[in-house]
Amino acid sequence: MAVTLVEYANESIDLARTIQMLLVHDLVEIDAGDTYCHDAFANQDKAEREAKAADRIFGLLPAEQGQNYYTLWKEFEDRETPEAQFANSLDRFLPLLQHTIAGGSRWQEHKISKEQVMIRCRPIEDGSAVLWQQAELMIQQAVKNGRLLT
Amino acid sequence: MAVTLVEYANESIDLARTIQMLLVHDLVEIDAGDTYCHDAFANQDKAEREAKAADRIFGLLPAEQGQNYYTLWKEFEDRETPEAQFANSLDRFLPLLQHTIAGGSRWQEHKISKEQVMIRCRPIEDGSAVLWQQAELMIQQAVKNGRLLT
Numbered sequence: 001m002a003v004t005l006v007e008y009a010n011e012s013i014d015l016a017r018t019i020q021m022l023l024v025h026d027l028v029e030i031d032a033g034d035t036y037c038h039d040a041f042a043n044q045d046k047a048e049r050e051a052k053a054a055d056r057i058f059g060l061l062p063a064e065q066g067q068n069y070y071t072l073w074k075e076f077e078d079r080e081t082p083e084a085q086f087a088n089s090l091d092r093f094l095p096l097l098q099h100t101i102a103g104g105s106r107w108q109e110h111k112i113s114k115e116q117v118m119i120r121c122r123p124i125e126d127g128s129a130v131l132w133q134q135a136e137l138m139i140q141q142a143v144k145n146g147r148l149l150t
Numbered sequence: 151m152a153v154t155l156v157e158y159a160n161e162s163i164d165l166a167r168t169i170q171m172l173l174v175h176d177l178v179e180i181d182a183g184d185t186y187c188h189d190a191f192a193n194q195d196k197a198e199r200e201a202k203a204a205d206r207i208f209g210l211l212p213a214e215q216g217q218n219y220y221t222l223w224k225e226f227e228d229r230e231t232p233e234a235q236f237a238n239s240l241d242r243f244l245p246l247l248q249h250t251i252a253g254g255s256r257w258q259e260h261k262i263s264k265e266q267v268m269i270r271c272r273p274i275e276d277g278s279a280v281l282w283q284q285a286e287l288m289i290q291q292a293v294k295n296g297r298l299l300t
Contacts, residue, residue, distance in 0.1 A: 003170055004215065016166030020153055065154065 001090050008130040009089075011082040021076040021087045024069050028054045037095075037120050038112055050077075079123060089127030093135060096121055100138045104147030113149040114139060151240050158280040159239075161232040171226040171237045174219050178204045187245075187270050188262055200227075229273060239277030243285060246271055250288045254297030263299040264289060 002018050029035075031053035035046045054073050058066040075084045096117070099107055107117070117139055125132035142148045152168050179185075181203035185196045204223050208216040225234045246267070249257055257267070267289055275282035292298045 003173070004211070016169065019166065019169055023153070061154070 001094060002087070005090065005128070005131065006086075008128045009082065009086040010126075010128055011086075013083045013086050017072075018083045018087050021072050021084060022090065024072045025076045025087075025091070027057060027069075028073055031057050038110060038116055079126065082127070085123070085127035087127070089124045089131050092121050092124050093128075093131050096124075096135055096138055100142065104142055104145070107142070107147055111149060114143050117142075117148060151244060152237070155240065155278075155281070156236075158278045159232065159236040160276075160278055161236075163233045163236055167222070168233045168237050171222050171234060172240065174222045175226045175237070175241070177207060177219075178223055181207050188260060188266055229276065232277070235273070235277035237277070239274045239281050242271050242274050243278075243281050246285055246288055249297075250292065254292055254295070257292070257297055261299060264293050267292075267298060 002015065002022055006013065006015050006018070028050050032046075032049040035042045035049075037043070054070055058069045058073070060066070061069065075081055076087055077084075079085055079088050106112075121132075121135050121139070124135050139148065143150055152165065152172055156163065156165050156168070178200050182196070182199040185192045185199075187193070204220055208219045208223070210216070211219065225231055226237055227234075229235055229238050256262075271282075271285050271289070274285050289298065293300055
């Protein structure tokens with residue numbers, strides 16, 4: 001997805017670093033248990049669980065290599081560099097796309113509102129204005145089709 | 151795996167290109183159906199099935215982007231550039247590692263011989279002498295433990 005959509009990043013970015021961040025952040029989520037973004041309870045200790053997981057799995061590696069992965073993971077989480085911002089755009093755009101293709105059944109099951117999805121997806125804009133434009137269109141359409149609560 | 155083991159590539163390589171090749175070649179295998187490497191019958195039409203799959207899935211994209219992926223896939227398959235050679239090293243090293251960790255049960259189930267695994271793994275050496283050395287040790291150990299036929 002990063003390779004295919006890199007031309008829509010707001011700034012010229014280092015693709016290799018972006019891909020590495022995307023790969024590494026998923027390792028931490030696998031170890032910590034992925035947290036449903038609209039689950040307020042599970043999100044309370046998400047940062048703590050993930051920091052612990054990062055320590056554990058990157059700690060398995062030789063120090064220099066472990067530190068490199070830890071830095072990549074932290075960069076992704078901090079969302080400050082253009083690479084991290086674009087990586088986070090993709091990480092939030094993908095579920096939106098999947099919900100849209102799936103007809104929003106999970107949104108309806110969990111009674112998710114437009115407001116919740118807007119808050120969740122807003123960081124897409126920091127990495128890619130073009131993807132954010134598409135995201136807004138998908139959200140509007142989902143409201144129109146009754147797939148998201150208003 | 152490419153990020154973690156890149157220091158063992160025989161030559162200094164472009165990591166981004168290597169990762170892209172690894173990602174892209176799996177897309178083709180998903181579309182064509184992954185072929186068990188020791189299944190002589192399924193391997194007869196593997197190249198043809200995969201070329202057809204590559205045409206189909208890369209053909210879904212805008213021409214320029216599709217061509218870029220096709221080029222990456224072809225580079226992986228041709229195993230001529232240092233990046234393609236290292237990508238292929240990993241693609242062959244990983245199953246060997248997994249068989250070893252799993253105690254070789256699938257090898258035994260299919261009555262696989264040392265010779266078959268040696269032929270399959272030989273290209274590891276073209277991309278990484280270090281990984282090939284490890285591969286040889288794993289294969290020797292598997293023979294010693296009766297997990298591979300001699």
